[in-house]
Amino acid sequence: MPNGFSFALLGADGAARLGEFRTPHGVVQTPAFMPVGTQGSVKAMRHRDLEEAGAQIILGNTYHLYLRPGDPLIGRRGGLHRFIGWPHPILTDSGGYQVFSLADRRKITEDGADFRSHLDGSPHLLTPEAAVDIQARLGSDIAMVLDECLAYPASRDEAAHSMERSVRWAARCRTRLMEIRDGSASDVGATNPGQAQFGIVQGGVFQDLRDQSAGAAIDIGFEGYAIGGLSVGEPIDLMYAVVADTARRLPEGQPRYLMGAGTPADLVECVARGIDMFDCVLPTRNARNGQLFTSEGRINIKNARYAEDDGPVDPACHCYTCRTHSRAYLRHLYMAGEMTAGALNTLHNLSFYLDTMQRIRDAISFRTFDRFRQEFLRSASRLSLDS
Amino acid sequence: MPNGFSFALLGADGAARLGEFRTPHGVVQTPAFMPVGTQGSVKAMRHRDLEEAGAQIILGNTYHLYLRPGDPLIGRRGGLHRFIGWPHPILTDSGGYQVFSLADRRKITEDGADFRSHLDGSPHLLTPEAAVDIQARLGSDIAMVLDECLAYPASRDEAAHSMERSVRWAARCRTRLMEIRDGSASDVGATNPGQAQFGIVQGGVFQDLRDQSAGAAIDIGFEGYAIGGLSVGEPIDLMYAVVADTARRLPEGQPRYLMGAGTPADLVECVARGIDMFDCVLPTRNARNGQLFTSEGRINIKNARYAEDDGPVDPACHCYTCRTHSRAYLRHLYMAGEMTAGALNTLHNLSFYLDTMQRIRDAISFRTFDRFRQEFLRSASRLSLDS
Numbered sequence: 001m002p003n004g005f006s007f008a009l010l011g012a013d014g015a016a017r018l019g020e021f022r023t024p025h026g027v028v029q030t031p032a033f034m035p036v037g038t039q040g041s042v043k044a045m046r047h048r049d050l051e052e053a054g055a056q057i058i059l060g061n062t063y064h065l066y067l068r069p070g071d072p073l074i075g076r077r078g079g080l081h082r083f084i085g086w087p088h089p090i091l092t093d094s095g096g097y098q099v100f101s102l103a104d105r106r107k108i109t110e111d112g113a114d115f116r117s118h119l120d121g122s123p124h125l126l127t128p129e130a131a132v133d134i135q136a137r138l139g140s141d142i143a144m145v146l147d148e149c150l151a152y153p154a155s156r157d158e159a160a161h162s163m164e165r166s167v168r169w170a171a172r173c174r175t176r177l178m179e180i181r182d183g184s185a186s187d188v189g190a191t192n193p194g195q196a197q198f199g200i201v202q203g204g205v206f207q208d209l210r211d212q213s214a215g216a217a218i219d220i221g222f223e224g225y226a227i228g229g230l231s232v233g234e235p236i237d238l239m240y241a242v243v244a245d246t247a248r249r250l251p252e253g254q255p256r257y258l259m260g261a262g263t264p265a266d267l268v269e270c271v272a273r274g275i276d277m278f279d280c281v282l283p284t285r286n287a288r289n290g291q292l293f294t295s296e297g298r299i300n301i302k303n304a305r306y307a308e309d310d311g312p313v314d315p316a317c318h319c320y321t322c323r324t325h326s327r328a329y330l331r332h333l334y335m336a337g338e339m340t341a342g343a344l345n346t347l348h349n350l351s352f353y354l355d356t357m358q359r360i361r362d363a364i365s366f367r368t369f370d371r372f373r374q375e376f377l378r379s380a381s382r383l384s385l386d387s
Numbered sequence: 388m389p390n391g392f393s394f395a396l397l398g399a400d401g402a403a404r405l406g407e408f409r410t411p412h413g414v415v416q417t418p419a420f421m422p423v424g425t426q427g428s429v430k431a432m433r434h435r436d437l438e439e440a441g442a443q444i445i446l447g448n449t450y451h452l453y454l455r456p457g458d459p460l461i462g463r464r465g466g467l468h469r470f471i472g473w474p475h476p477i478l479t480d481s482g483g484y485q486v487f488s489l490a491d492r493r494k495i496t497e498d499g500a501d502f503r504s505h506l507d508g509s510p511h512l513l514t515p516e517a518a519v520d521i522q523a524r525l526g527s528d529i530a531m532v533l534d535e536c537l538a539y540p541a542s543r544d545e546a547a548h549s550m551e552r553s554v555r556w557a558a559r560c561r562t563r564l565m566e567i568r569d570g571s572a573s574d575v576g577a578t579n580p581g582q583a584q585f586g587i588v589q590g591g592v593f594q595d596l597r598d599q600s601a602g603a604a605i606d607i608g609f610e611g612y613a614i615g616g617l618s619v620g621e622p623i624d625l626m627y628a629v630v631a632d633t634a635r636r637l638p639e640g641q642p643r644y645l646m647g648a649g650t651p652a653d654l655v656e657c658v659a660r661g662i663d664m665f666d667c668v669l670p671t672r673n674a675r676n677g678q679l680f681t682s683e684g685r686i687n688i689k690n691a692r693y694a695e696d697d698g699p700v701d702p703a704c705h706c707y708t709c710r711t712h713s714r715a716y717l718r719h720l721y722m723a724g725e726m727t728a729g730a731l732n733t734l735h736n737l738s739f740y741l742d743t744m745q746r747i748r749d750a751i752s753f754r755t756f757d758r759f760r761q762e763f764l765r766s767a768s769r770l771s772l773d774s
Contacts, residue, residue, distance in 0.1 A: 039723045040716070046727060047711065069719045073695060077715055085711045308460060324434065324472045328464055329427070332456045336426045339726050340433060 004194015005141070005223050007255045013369040015247070015274040018361055021224075021255055023089045023141035024194035025081060028056045030255060030276040031364075033267065033357045034091060035350055036284060039064045040074075040084040043284050044339075044346040047086050053319065053347060054354035057089040057141075059279045062134055063098035066124075067117050071137040072189075079139030079191030091279070092140035094131040094173075097260075100149040108148065110165065128172040132197075136180050139191030144226065145173035147200045152233045159204035166202045167216040173197065174220050196223035198257060204229060205238050207245050214249040225250045226257040227275075231266070240269055247274035264293055264356055265381035268373050271360050283353045287345035290334045293352045297382030299327075301345065305386070306331045319351035320344075356380070391581020392528070392610050394642045400756040402634070402661040405748055408611075408642055410476040410528035411581035412468060415443045417642060417663040418751075420654065420744045421478060422737055423671060426451045427461075427471040430671050431726075431733040434473050440706065440734060441741035444476040444528075446666045449521055450485035453511075454504050458524040459576075466526030466578030478666070479527035481518040481560075484647075487536040495535065497552065515559040519584075523567050526578030531613065532560035534587045539619045546591035553589045554603040560584065561607050583610035585644060591616060592625055594632050601636040612637045613644040614662075618653070627656055634661035651680055651743055652768035655760050658747050670740045674732035677721045680739045684769030686714075688732065692773070693718045706738035707731075743767070 004024040011018040019030040035042045035050060037058040042050055050058065060080055065071060077083040080090055099106050099113045106115035112127030128146045135143035147166040150159055177197050179185040199217035203209030217225055227246050230239045243258060250256050257277035258270050267278055283293065290302045294314035299306070301313070309327035321330070321344040333341035356376075363372035391411040398405035406417040422429045422437060424445040429437055437445065447467055452458060464470040467477055486493050486500045493502035499514030515533045522530035534553040537546055564584050566572040586604035590596030604612055614633050617626050630645060637643050644664035645657050654665055670680065677689045681701035686693070688700070696714035708717070708731040720728035743763075750759035 039719075039725055041720055041723075041725045041727045044726050044730075046707070046730060048707065064723075068723055069694065069715075073715075076695060077697065077713075083713070083719075084716055085713070307456065308463060310464065320433070320435065326464075326470070326472070328456075328460075329471055332426075332470075333428055336428075336451075336455055338426055338428045339431050339729060340428045342726060343431075343433060343730060 004192075005196035007224065007253065009253060011365060013364045013367045014272065015244070016271050016360075016364045016369045017274060017276055018364040019255065019276060023196070024192055025087060025089045025141050026056070028089055029361060031267070031271045031357055031360050032057060032277050033353050034059045034277065034279040035353075036061070036279055036281045037084075037086075037090075039068070040080065042346075042350075044288060044342040045284075045350065047084075049343075049347050050350070051088075053351040054358060055088075055350065057091060058086065060090055060092045060138065060140060061098060062092045062095035062131065062138065065092075065138060066095060066134050067119055071134045075137035075139070075189045075191055079137070081139065081192075089141045091142040092135045092138055092144065093259075094144045094146040095126055095134065096131065096146045097149050099126055110168075112146070128169040129176040132173050132176040132180070133185075133188045136177075136188050136190035136192075136195065140195060141192065142196045142198055142224065143177070144198050145170045145200055145222075147202055147228055150202060150204050150229050152204070152229075154204050156204075156206055156209070159202075159206050159209055163202045163204075163209050163213045166200065167213060170199050170217060171220050174199075174222070198222050198224040198226050198255075200226045200228040200259070201246055201250075202229050205234055205242055207242065210242060210246045211249055214246060218251060222254075224255040224257060224277075226259050228259045230258065231261040236266075240273060243270050243275060244273040250274075263381065264353070265377060267353070267356060268360065268376050268381075271364075272369070272373055283349035284346050287349040288342040290341070290345065292345060293349050293380070295352075295380050297380065300386050301327065301330050301334050303331075303386045313348050314352065317348065317351060317355070319348050321348040321351075391579075392583035394611065394640065396640060398752060400751045400754045401659065402631070403658050403747075403751045403756045404661060404663055405751040406642065406663060410583070411579055412474060412476045412528055413443070415476055416748060418654070418658045418744055418747050419444060419664050420740050421446045421664065421666040422740075423448070423666055423668045424471075424473075424477075426455070427467065429733075429737075431675060431729040432671075432737065434471075436730075436734050437737070438475075440738040441745060442475075442737065444478060445473065447477055447479045447525065447527060448485060449479045449482035449518065449525065452479075452525060453482060453521050454506055458521045462524035462526070462576045462578055466524070468526065468579075476528045478529040479522045479525055479531065480646075481531045481533040482513055482521065483518065483533045484536050486513055497555075499533070515556040516563040519560050519563040519567070520572075520575045523564075523575050523577035523579075523582065527582060528579065529583045529585055529611065530564070531585050532557045532587055532609075534589055534615055537589060537591050537616050539591070539616075539621050541591050543591075543593055543596070546589075546593050546596055550589045550591075550596050550600045553587065554600060557586050557604060558607055561586075561609070585609050585611040585613050585642075587613045587615040587646070588633055588637075589616050592621055592629055594629065597629060597633045598636055601633060605638060609641075611642040611644060613646050615646045617645065618648045623653075627660060630657050630662060631660040637661075650768065651740070652764060654740070654743060655747065655763050655768075658751075659756070659760055670736035671733050674736040675729040677728075677732065679732060680736050680767070682739075682767050684767065687773050688714065688718050688721050690718075690773045700735050701739065704735065704738060704742070706735050708735040708738075
């Protein structure tokens with residue numbers, strides 16, 4: 001374990017786990033949801049809104065921060081925490097996912113990913129070592145290894161070759177981090193000596209490849225393990241099955257992070273399968289599009305039925321939006337194109353997600369998780385109340 | 388005086404006045420600045436941000452609210468305060484200014500203003516009586532009479548004819564309000580029985596017309612008086628002179644409102660000439676464009692010189708933005724197109740405006756207003772620190 005990061009398993013209820021991890025910027029209770037702060041800001045939120053909603057950790061996107069304002073600038077300003085004024089834990093991804101999304105603007109080789117910036121077309125090379133160095137300068141509390149992101153569907157051969165490359169990249173990432181830790185790469189300008197590094201399990205929907213990938217990651221040795229390459233279009237039952245089988249392969253004493261998921265139901269279902277950490281743009285992006293998550297299902301605030309509805313978005317919610325404003329007003333703000341609509345909606349959706357995580361933790365603690373799960377799936381996970 | 392509205396003059400320092408007015412939704416200390424909440428929302432601000440910045444009253448634009456979501460809907464929801472969830476005082480304009488801005492989409496007759504909606508091209512007729520009825524349904528604490536807004540420059544004849552029409556319209560507005568108050572127009576659906584009504588002095592830059600307009604308004608009798616048709620392109624010294632001479636003509640025991648002004652220097656200079664109330668989009672609109680007001684002058688946060696500036700926007704400011712974030716981060720958010728940039732910048736600019744009003748009130752109270760004014764004009768009113 002490096003200085004600064006540790007994980008403690010505090011309880012369990014079936015496969016669901018209650019825990020906490022410590023970082024140089026504070027403690028995070030798990031299961032945890034991490035709001036996505038793409039460019040060093042969770043869209044439409046101020047930091048104090050995040051604190052109020054109950055966020056203990058946020059995610060920063062290395063690809064975006066690398067391109068603008070640049071990791072050297074952020075490093076000179078003392079790292080990402082200091083630059084953005086967020087004193088709590090931060091996890092950064094490796095930048096790989098965004099680079100792979102660039103489609104015809106990138107080319108993958110064994111060395112890394114050649115790509116052209118979506119901002120100005122400038123050429124860049126993202127190697128495993130570069131992904132480590134960039135994140136070291138950003139100084140996040142948890143850095144992710146660079147992995148190859150497989151599209152769905154993929155053949156078993158494609159999945160195997162991709163997974164094997166990801167294993168080789170993961171080893172290079174770990175080697176590079178060790179050089180930074182032992183001082184032999186001091187020119188990198190790392191800003192957080194307590195930074196942890198998580199490995200990522202790939203292998204598509206092929207469980208033997210997933211097992212092989214998990215084993216290789218564990219052999220390399222990381223402070224935590226993520227499951228990548230899911231929530232990319234595969235059937236939901238298949239995703240849940242891969243999550244369950246893969247989580248089972250990971251060390252009990254370290255955190256397990258399901259990348260890029262998901263819906264409220266996904267959070268509950270994957271906690272039930274042993275996951276500790278989540279991130280997703282769903283609550284923030286959907287808020288800006290007028291879709292709100294409630295304890296009784298999703299609503300689209302632009303629906304005409306809310307034009308004269310004096311009630312709050314969710315009577316069970318205690319967030320500022322629900323305490324202060326009616327559905328009628330929120331609909332008006334949305335229809336009128338006011339940016340405050342995005343702010344109020346995002347505050348609600350993130351409050352709903354983070355409240356859900358708190359209720360999950362409480363339920364595991366009281367060993368009532370299965371009852372909570374059944375009730376939750378009957379109400380909050382309904383897709384829409386509008387039709 | 389109607390039930391619900393009263394003004395008290397609490398002190399003076401030269402022509403500068405300290406006072407307060409009471410409304411059905413609370414007290415406002417004057418001199419006061421009213422943030423503009425065009426569509427029932429001060430752009431990029433949540434209500435609690437406004438309260439924190441020190442806003443005691445906000446302005447709603449009747450034209451926008453009439454078109455969307457419509458005054459009948461707002462009336463059914465109990466009025467504008469209840470609809471938007473703002474429990475403090477609200478002033479509404481008459482809608483005239485926006486209608487006159489429609490240029491070739493409107494036609495003015497003695498009856499009122501025929502116009503087509505900027506949203507969908509639908510035809511509408513805004514008469515003096517309609518402007519009163521709409522604002523009665525909105526239920527603002529202070530309603531404005533419908534006046535004709537004169538473009539600058541205008542000939543003396545044009546200014547005279549326009550002013551005379553405004554006087555006739557003002558009389559019709561007052562008559563209509565009296566019908567609402569005495570119950571003979573109960574079908575209007577007024578939502579605030581304590582609503583006050585302000586007259587508006589017009590007359591362009593011709594002081595004899597201004598005097599005539601002020602006299603006519605006083606003869607009709609309103610709860611307060613506004614000076615309209617300034618800050619429309621005339622030289623600043625001319626504006627200040629008209630303000631001084633017109634304010635002098637208005638009753639000492641009633642509030643005086645300079646519509647649509649202004650810069651920080653305008654606020655101080657016009658308080659010095661006897662003005663009690665202001666509104667302007669400058670702090671909010673400029674914030675969204677990256678221009679920030681500080682105690683040492685304006686800055687454009689997009690300027691490259693701020694890219695690595697760890698200091699706050701304004702070291703003398705105590706707002707959340709200045710307490711939490713650096714110029715470097717605010718510049719990054721602006722350049723990255725994050726909507727949080729608008730929110731943080733607006734919170735700062737409004738805090739600066741409202742702090743300035745508090746400092747003005749303190750200075751009048753301590754009879755040090757002239758010293759404050761000289762110091763303020765030497766520092767905060769500088770146009771730019773960037774060049």
